[in-house]
Amino acid sequence: AATPYTFTLTNAGSEHTRRIIFRFVSQGVNGFTNPKIENLTTAQDFQSTTDGATASHILSVDASPGLGKAQLSTNAGTSWADDTAALTLGSLQGVLMELQPGANSMRYTDGGTPNLKLQVWYLPAYRD
Numbered sequence: 063a064a065t066p067y068t069f070t071l072t073n074a075g076s077e078h079t080r081r082i083i084f085r086f087v088s089q090g091v092n093g094f095t096n097p098k099i100e101n102l103t104t105a106q107d108f109q110s111t112t113d114g115a116t117a118s119h120i121l122s123v124d125a126s127p128g129l130g131k132a133q134l135s136t137n138a139g140t141s142w143a144d145d146t147a148a149l150t151l152g153s154l155q156g157v158l159m160e161l162q163p164g165a166n167s168m169r170y171t172d173g174g175t176p177n178l179k180l181q182v183w184y185l186p187a188y189r190d
Contacts, residue, residue, distance in 0.1 A: 064176075065172040066169050066170060066172075068167065068168065068170075069168050070167055071161055071168055071182060073164060073186050074186045075188050076163055076189050077187040077188060078160045078161060078162050078163065079184055080125050080127050080158070082124075082161060083123070083181075083183045084099055084123045084180070084181075084182055085122045085180070085182075086114060086121040086123075086178050086179075087120050087179040087180075088114030088119040088120065088177070090177045091116060091177075092174050093176070094113060094114040094119075094172055094177075094178045095113045095176075096110065096113065096172070096173035097121065097170065097172060097173075099168065100168065101160070102166075103162055104166070106157070106158075107159075108123065108151050108158055110132060110148045110149055110150075111148045111150075112134055118137050119134070119136055120134070120135040120138065120139055121133075121145065122135075130157070132145040132148060
């Protein structure tokens with residue numbers, strides 16, 4: 063229920079990874095408002111102008127190479143629509159988001175009073 067909310071994501075790999083999915087799952091009316099994710103370690107961030115108006119809204123942001131897109135479900139994940147146009151990247155940023163090896167300090171900021179689950183999935187990358 064706090065904004066901003068700081069947390070750590072630890073990339074166990076030896077290389078940076080961009081294979082990350084952030085999912086904002088609204089838990090009620092106005093569950094998320096203009097959600098923003100910052101990687102304080104890399105100085106990268108993204109923000110969406112999409113709001114989670116009801117408990118059935120889910121915003122999924124995929125930072126994977128070649129994808130870099132957002133999708134919105136208004137029916138709890140039964141169907142999805144492209145929502146990439148609502149994304150804004152930080153200035154001078156060439157990729158949506160990446161995690162450096164080791165601990166990455168992250169921050170979630172909400173434009174309202176957050177009532178959501180933030181889910182994050184990522185694949186560590188290794189050098190041969």
